[in-house]
Amino acid sequence: QVQLVESGGGFGQAGGSLRLSCAASGRTFSIYAMGWFRQAPGKEREIVAALSWAQGSTYYAEPVKGRFTISRDNAKNTLYLQLNSLKSQDTAVYYCAASRTMVGVPVKSSGYDYWGQGTQVTVSS
Numbered sequence: 001q002v003q004l005v006e007s008g009g010g011f012g013q014a015g016g017s018l019r020l021s022c023a024a025s026g027r028t029f030s031i032y033a034m035g036w037f038r039q040a041p042g043k044e045r046e047i048v049a050a051l052s053w054a055q056g057s058t059y060y061a062e063p064v065k066g067r068f069t070i071s072r073d074n075a076k077n078t079l080y081l082q083l084n085s086l087k088s089q090d091t092a093v094y095y096c097a098a099s100r101t102m103v104g105v106p107v108k109s110s111g112y113d114y115w116g117q118g119t120q121v122t123v124s125s
Contacts, residue, residue: 002026002114004096009119012086016123022079022096022116033099033106034079035059036070038092038121048094049081050105059105063089088125093118 008020024031035050049070051058058070069082079096097112106112 002028002031002098004098004114004116006094006096006116006119009094009121011122011124012083014086014088014123014125016086018083018086018121020081020083020094020096020119020121022081024077024079024098028077030100031098032102033104033111034072035097035099035106035112036079036081037095037097037109038090039095039118040089040092043092045095045109047107047109050107051079052105057105059107083121086123088123090121091123093120 003025005023012018031053033052036048037045038048039045047061048064049060049068051070067085071080095118096116098114099106099112101111
């Protein structure tokens with residue numbers, strides 16, 4: 001099993017920045033990719049960004065390209081999401097996820113095996 005714990009959510013102003021962290025523990029050697037998803041009230045969960053844990057290749061959803069940056073610290077087994085140029089549309093619960101998929105970077109929630117509890121991001125305009 002893999003445990004994921006997010007931190008760093010909170011309130012931000014439009015145009016501002018926030019940084020999310022996700023600490024992984026347990027059988028982390030089984031992780032091949034990790035990602036960030038978000039879910040706004042009344043909407044489906046959607047992918048924000050993802051990366052291949054070993055190779056570092058990344059994927060970004062169109063709404064966040066150029067504004068958000070996903071990164072990882074292998075030594076700390078920690079995933080990050082830097083949120084810049086925040087918009088009110090970024091308000092959502094953000095979830096960290098880990099995948100045992102060995103090929104590519106999954107972009108659908110069904111491709112992930114482990115999930116964090118979520119952290120709220122609220123952007124005021």
